[in-house]
Every structure is written in structure tokens, then in C-alpha cells.
Amino acid sequence: MKQSRRNFLKFAGLSAAGLCIAPTAVMASGAPGHGADYKVNANHLHAKRWAMVIDTRKLNTEEAIEALAETCHHIHNVPTIDSDQDIKWLWSGTYGEVFPEQENNFPSEAQEKHRFPLLCNHCEHPSCVRVCPTKATFVRPDGIVAMDYHRCIGCRYCMAACPYGSRSFNFMDPRPHLDMDNINKKFPTRMRGVVEKCNFCVERLAVGEMPACAEKSGGAIIFGDLQDPDSNVRKALRENFTIRRKPAAGTEPGVYYII
Amino acid sequence: MLEKAFKGGPKYWAWIGFLLLIIGAGFCTYLTQLQEGMTITGLNRDVSWGFYIAQFTYLVGLAASGVMIVLPYYFHHYKKFKGMVIMGEFMAIAAVVMCLGFIIVDIGQPQRMLNIIFHPTPNSVLFWDMIVLNGYLILNVVIGWTCLECDRQRVSHPKWVKPLVYTSIIWAFSIHTVTAFLYAGLPGRHYWLTAILAARFLASAFCSGPAILLLVVFLVRKITKYEPGKGAIGTLTTIITYAMCVNVFFFMLEIFTAFYSNMPGHIHSIAYLFAGSHGHHELVPWMWTAAIFAFISLALLIPPKLRYNQKLLPWSLAILVIATWIDKGLGLLIGGFTPNPFNEITVYWPTGKELMISMMVYALGALTLTFLYKIATDVKREIGQLTTED
Numbered sequence: 262m263k264q265s266r267r268n269f270l271k272f273a274g275l276s277a278a279g280l281c282i283a284p285t286a287v288m289a290s291g292a293p294g295h296g297a298d299y300k301v302n303a304n305h306l307h308a309k310r311w312a313m314v315i316d317t318r319k320l321n322t323e324e325a326i327e328a329l330a331e332t333c334h335h336i337h338n339v340p341t342i343d344s345d346q347d348i349k350w351l352w353s354g355t356y357g358e359v360f361p362e363q364e365n366n367f368p369s370e371a372q373e374k375h376r377f378p379l380l381c382n383h384c385e386h387p388s389c390v391r392v393c394p395t396k397a398t399f400v401r402p403d404g405i406v407a408m409d410y411h412r413c414i415g416c417r418y419c420m421a422a423c424p425y426g427s428r429s430f431n432f433m434d435p436r437p438h439l440d441m442d443n444i445n446k447k448f449p450t451r452m453r454g455v456v457e458k459c460n461f462c463v464e465r466l467a468v469g470e471m472p473a474c475a476e477k478s479g480g481a482i483i484f485g486d487l488q489d490p491d492s493n494v495r496k497a498l499r500e501n502f503t504i505r506r507k508p509a510a511g512t513e514p515g516v517y518y519i520i
Numbered sequence: 521m522l523e524k525a526f527k528g529g530p531k532y533w534a535w536i537g538f539l540l541l542i543i544g545a546g547f548c549t550y551l552t553q554l555q556e557g558m559t560i561t562g563l564n565r566d567v568s569w570g571f572y573i574a575q576f577t578y579l580v581g582l583a584a585s586g587v588m589i590v591l592p593y594y595f596h597h598y599k600k601f602k603g604m605v606i607m608g609e610f611m612a613i614a615a616v617v618m619c620l621g622f623i624i625v626d627i628g629q630p631q632r633m634l635n636i637i638f639h640p641t642p643n644s645v646l647f648w649d650m651i652v653l654n655g656y657l658i659l660n661v662v663i664g665w666t667c668l669e670c671d672r673q674r675v676s677h678p679k680w681v682k683p684l685v686y687t688s689i690i691w692a693f694s695i696h697t698v699t700a701f702l703y704a705g706l707p708g709r710h711y712w713l714t715a716i717l718a719a720r721f722l723a724s725a726f727c728s729g730p731a732i733l734l735l736v737v738f739l740v741r742k743i744t745k746y747e748p749g750k751g752a753i754g755t756l757t758t759i760i761t762y763a764m765c766v767n768v769f770f771f772m773l774e775i776f777t778a779f780y781s782n783m784p785g786h787i788h789s790i791a792y793l794f795a796g797s798h799g800h801h802e803l804v805p806w807m808w809t810a811a812i813f814a815f816i817s818l819a820l821l822i823p824p825k826l827r828y829n830q831k832l833l834p835w836s837l838a839i840l841v842i843a844t845w846i847d848k849g850l851g852l853l854i855g856g857f858t859p860n861p862f863n864e865i866t867v868y869w870p871t872g873k874e875l876m877i878s879m880m881v882y883a884l885g886a887l888t889l890t891f892l893y894k895i896a897t898d899v900k901r902e903i904g905q906l907t908t909e910d
């Protein structure tokens with residue numbers, strides 16, 4: 262409590278100082294205001310519509326998915342909280358949990374045994390975006406459903422709207438649940454009271470890298486442009502039988518599962 | 521007129537003090553929520569809205585209920601409601617104040633709340649809900665206050681109030697319709713995904729709201745000798761009875777659709793609420809209480825002999841309020857989130873702190889209502905209209 266009050270005072274002081282200095286700084290630099298100096302990374306990966314194909318014949322064990330989740334959670338500073346108020350970007354579930362309305366009364370042995378990776382589907386008609394009252398959740402032109410944590414008011418309407426349970430709310434301050442000496446300094450941590458989810462690794466695409474889970478999956482997760490007929494995802498979809506989660510919800514998920 | 525709220529006997533001040541005490545205690549709890557976050561609630565990843573939003577939903581119904589007096593009075597010139605109109609309008613104000621309070625305590629980052637206004641998003645129902653709720657608040661404040669002030673000065677109501685009143689009547693339907701759309705438009709939430717949700721909301725509002733209003737009016741009658749008139753009470757009770765019949769009928773429509781179609785998604789929530797599922801039975805006793813109370817209230821309200829029995833009436837109304845409160849203030853929200861998107865059950869139950877904060881908002885509403893009713897009854901006494909003939 263004391264510590265946080267001191268932090269707050271420090272923060273308030275710095276903010277006040279910043280408010281005084283910022284206008285002068287902007288004037289001094291003569292910046293035209295709208296960030297004309299920003300340069301897009303030359304290696305930036307582009308697509309008309311990013312999508313993912315998960316080959317569950319290759320990736321279906323708890324351990325394998327857990328390893329990917331660990332990487333994802335580590336690079337995105339997702340805390341580990343041991344309660345049902347936890348945060349998940351990538352996790353695993355049984356067939357019945359992942360495809361609840363497509364369950365069979367006599368499942369195959371493989372289907373019964375296997376675990377399936379779960380993450381945000383980056384839907385084409387995302388209900389989370391439709392309901393968000395502040396545009397904190399939005400669709401980028403490349404189809405990625407992204408979030409602005411600084412805009413989010415924490416109303417959790419998007420959580421009620423997502424038919425896939427892909428969103429997590431920071432019920433508490435996530436930082437005490439992170440190994441602060443070992444966080445990824447290139448990615449922000451969040452504050453309490455905002456919602457978050459998988460972001461298809463936009464920060465990695467921006468510097469020419471593939472999503473971490475795809476990179477680490479040893480070919481089991483394919484990531485690419487759905488609109489490009491020659492792309493690797495289209496090839497995988499052409500050659501394999503795939504299904505998506507809850508087609509009845511009409512959201513058109515961008516994550517496909519090879520069963 | 522405002523000064524009337526600050527003159528009163530010791531009992532009046534004791535009551536105000538009591539409310540302030542609850543508000544103070546609730547506010548301290550709310551400060552912990554601001555400090556520690558929503559983790560102090562019983563909410564979780566799967567049940568992301570709970571007691572706060574459920575109370576908000578219930579109270580929108582209370583806000584909308586005033587229209588059951590205003591509409592007959594203005595549209596059908598039903599003069600017997602004259603003494604009650606202001607009570608309905610002031611009740612609406614207090615109810616909207618509570619609604620807004622529950623929204624504020626439910627937001628994870630309340631200091632950013634104005635983002636809804638800075639970044640208006642017409643595709644979000646929440647945006648429209650904000651507009652209709654605040655609009656309804658303003659309408660009722662302007663109409664209620666102007667009419668009461670004119671009564672006090674013994675002049676006739678200004679002409680411009682009429683169109684505002686007509687607007688407010690239609691507006692009252694909109695606040696509950698839009699609130700129902702918050703829920704009804706979501707894929708994957710089968711308990712809410714029903715075209716008659718808005719109709720159900722209105723039916724339940726038009727029975728529970730006037731019932732609460734009548735109970736409060738009975739209390740006011742005891743304290744101040746205010747008399748709304750037997751005719752008015754009788755008519756309002758009849759309206760409540762009809763609305764409750766429709767409310768129960770609509771719920772049975774849901775049951776038929778779910779179980780005759782045999783669609784698992786539609787059955788599951790109802791089964792969880794009334795029979796339990798996956799070994800979880802938290803809400804079963806509550807829901808059956810609601811169902812049984814609903815039928816008892818009907819049994820006590822439908823026969824005219826019992827309905828017009830003034831001794832029995834408060835009890836019938838209280839039973840009705842409990843039944844509708846469980847249905848909407850508990851079952852609707854939890855049933856919508858359970859089972860979760862993975863067809864699993866995550867249990868939600870409000871924590872003590874959550875209830876404490878809710879008490880604060882309720883006390884805030886009670887305080888608003890006390891001030892407004894104090895003013896209204898004092899003015900009525902002044903102009904000799906505290907009691908209505910018949």
C-alpha cells in the first residue's frame with residue numbers, strides 16, 4: 262500500500278512535469294504533429310487477411326501445446342494466476358470443449374485422447390468488435406482483431422459477446438504475477454481493469470517475424486494470407502479436411518483445424 | 521423547492537443518517553475495489569458480468585415502470601392517477617440513478633468511462649443504452665420538476681411539457697428494449713438469444729416496477745398521510761396482474777421452444793438453472809423459489825376478491841417482487857453465462873464486498889427517492905392535494 266502510494270506520487274509528479282514539458286518539447290522539435298517521422302519496418306509482413314491452420318495430427322498433446330503457450334505468454338508478459346480469474350492467450354482443451362456442438366457419441370480413440378489448441382480466432386465478423394463501445398477492440402485491414410489497452414474501459418461486453426471464450430479480463434494487477442526480472446521489455450505489461458487476448462503476434466509481423474507459436478510449432482501451425490491462392494495456408498486448406506469452431510455463430514473464424 | 525428536502529423531523533434525519541452510513545461503508549468497500557481491481561468480486565473468466573449488471577438490468581425495469589401510470593393518465597385521461605404521476609416520475613429518476621451507479625461500479629477502468637462519449641460507437645448497443653438512460657433521466661427530471669413547481673405555484677403546466685411527456689412515454693419502452701438488446705444480440709449465449717427477450721423485459725418491468733412503486737407508496741402513506749386513492753391503487757394492481765400473467769406466459773414460451781425443439785444449447789442453461797448440471801446446483805433452490813412465488817403471486821392477484829383486499833395486497837406484491845427479482849436479478853445473468861463457451865460450468869456467486877458495494881448503490885437510490893418524495897409530499901400537503909378522493 263505504502264509502496265504503491267509512493268509510486269503513485271512519483272507517477273503523478275512525473276505526469277505533471279511531462280504536461281509542462283511536452284508542449285515545449287514538441288514546439289522545439291518542430292514536429293508536424295502527426296508522426297511524419299515514423300518509418301514502417303522494411304521487413305514488415307503484409308497480407309490481405311492473416312489466417313492460421315493448425316494441424317492437430319501433429320500438435321495434440323497437452324505438453325506440446327503448453328510449451329507453445331509458455332512461449333506466447335512469456336513474450337507477451339501474460340501473468341500466471343492460479344484461479345479462475347486467470348489470463349490466457351493460448352491454451353488447450355478437449356475436443357468437446359473446442360467444438361462443443363460437433364461432438365460425437367462414439368468418438369475415435371485419437372479424438373478422445375487429443376488436446377486441441379485454443380486462441381482468439383481473429384474472426385472476420387467479430388462480435389467482440391461489434392459490441393465494443395469505445396473501439397478499443399478493432400479489426401485491422403489485414404484481418405487481425407487487435408486491442409488498444411489504453412482505450413479499454415473494462416466493461417467486459419466483448420467477453421460476453423465472444424462465442425469462443427477467447428478474452429481475459431485483468432481482474433487484478435497482473436504485474437505481481439509476472440517474474441518482473443524476466444519480462445519481455447519490448448512488449449508492454451497491462452494494468453488491472455482491461456481486457457486482453459491473443460493478438461496474432463502483430464508486433465512480430467511488424468518486424469518480419471512469424472507468430473511465436475507458429476514458429477515454434479515445427480510446422481504444425483501454418484500462418485499466412487488467406488486471400489492469396491498461392492499461400493501456404495491456402496495450400497494446407499486445399500489439401501486437408503479442416504473445420505472451424507462454432508460455425509453457427511456466424512463470426513467466420515480465421516483459425517482452421519486439420520483434424 | 522429543494523429546501524424542503526432539508527427540513528424534517530428526527531425520524532426523517534435518522535433515516536437519512538442510516539442511508540448515509542450504508543453509503544459510507546459501501547464507498548469504503550468500493551475504494552478497495554478501485555485499489556485491488558474487480559478481483560474482489562466473485563466474477564471470473566467465464567462469468568464476466570454478475571450481480572452489478574444484473575441489478576442494473578432489474579432497475580431499468582423499475583425506471584420504465586413509471587410509464588404504467590403516466591401512459592393511462594396522459595393517453596387515456598385516466599384522472600385517478602393524478603395523485604400518483606409525480607411518484608412514478610420521481611421513482612424513475614431514482615431508478616436511473618441506481619442504474620448508472622451499477623454501471624460505474626462494474627467498469628474496470630472507471631476513470632476512462634467518458635471514452636464512450638469521446639469515441640462514440642453506434643454499432644455498440646452499450647452506446648445506445650447510455651443515450652436512452654441519460655435521456656430518460658433528463659426527461660423525468662425536467663418533467664417532474666416543472667410540473668411539481670407549477671402545482672406549487674398553482675399555475676397550469678406549461679404547454680411544452682406535453683410533447684416531452686409523450687416523448688418520455690415512448691422513451692420508457694426504449695430504455696428496456698435497448699437494455700434487452702444488450703443481451704439478445706450476442707451469438708453463442710443461447711439463454712439470451714431469443715427474439716422475445718425485449719418483450720419479456722417489458723412484461724417483467726411492468727409488473728415488478730409498479731409493484732415496488734406501490735409498496736413504496738404504501739410506506740409513504742403510513743408516514744405522511746399521503747393517499748393516492750383506492751381507485752388508483754386498484755387500477756395499478758390490475759395492470760400489475762396482467763403484466764405478470766404475460767411475464768409468466770412469455771417464460772413458458774421459452775421453455776416450450778427450448779424443450780420441444782430439443783436443441784441442446786437452448787436446453788442447457790434452463791436445465792442448469794432449474795435442475796443443475798455437471799454436479800452444480802447452486803441456483804436450483806433460487807429458481808424454484810422464483811417459479812413457485814410467481815404462481816403464488818398470480819393466485820393472490822387474479823381473483824378480484826383477493827386482489828382488492830388491502831391487507832393482503834402488500835404481501836402479494838412482495839412475493840411478486842421476489843419472484844421477478846430472482847428471475848432477472850440473478851437467473852438471467854448467470855444463466856446466460858452458464859454453461860460457458862466450452863459447455864462447461866464455472867460457478868459464480870457474488871462476494872460480500874460485491875454485495876456491500878451494491879448496497880451502496882441501492883442506498884444512493886433510496887436517498888434520492890427520499891429527497892424527491894419528501895419534496896413531492898410536502899408540496900402536495902401545501903396545496904392540499906395530499907389525499908385523493910375515492
Ligand code: SF4
Pocket residue numbers: 380381382383384387388389390406422423424425426427428458512
Ligand atoms: S474469437 Fe472472440 S475475441 Fe477473437 S475475434 Fe472472434 S469474437 Fe473476437
Ligand code: SF4
Pocket residue numbers: 392393394395396397398408412413414415416417418419420455456
Ligand atoms: S472491455 Fe474494453 S475491449 Fe471489451 S468491450 Fe469494453 S471497452 Fe471494448
Ligand code: SF4
Pocket residue numbers: 332333334337350351380459460461462472473474475
Ligand atoms: S499468434 Fe502470437 S499471440 Fe496468438 S497465441 Fe500465437 S504466439 Fe500467442
